[in-house]
Amino acid sequence: MPYQSALTVVASVRDDAVEDLNALLAEMGDGVANGRVIDFESLTGVHFARIVVVPADTDPRGRPLPANLVYLTDLDVPPSHHLAELSRHFGEGVDRVFGHCDGYGRSPSA
Numbered sequence: 001m002p003y004q005s006a007l008t009v010v011a012s013v014r015d016d017a018v019e020d021l022n023a024l025l026a027e028m029g030d031g032v033a034n035g036r037v038i039d040f041e042s043l044t045g046v047h048f049a050r051i052v053v054v055p056a057d058t059d060p061r062g063r064p065l066p067a068n069l070v071y072l073t074d075l076d077v078p079p080s081h082h083l084a085e086l087s088r089h090f091g092e093g094v095d096r097v098f099g100h101c102d103g104y105g106r107s108p109s110a
Contacts, residue, residue: 006072007079013053013067017100021069022053024096038093043085045076051097069101 013021028037028051035041040049049072056067075082086094098104 003078004074004076005079006074007082008073009071011069011098011101011104013069013100014102015056015066018053018056018067021097021100024100025051025053037096038086038090040073042089043082045082047074047076049073066102069098071097 024037040046050070052070052072054068054070057065059065073082077085095105
């Protein structure tokens with residue numbers, strides 16, 4: 001029986017990094033198709049992968065909400081396998097994308 005799962009990762013984008021992140025995603029192409037930063041086609045069991053930025057907004061009480069980076073994927077492998085493979089083969093690309101997010105690459109105590 002095939003193993004199928006979905007994985008969603010959401011991370012807050014630093015206010016000063018939204019423009020640069022949007023430019024990077026534009027460089028990556030519609031549907032993350034060109035493989036220049038992360039080649040999702042070369043990863044095992046990926047049916048669908050998208051990276052989007054949800055713009056900053058306010059909640060119903062008027063409190064600010066940060067922009068968020070959302071990574072969505074449907075897989076035929078366990079999410080832990082996918083994340084390990086993604087990190088092993090495209091760690092630099094992952095760093096380029098998620099490096100725009102709050103706390104990425106920093107220890108929790110930093």
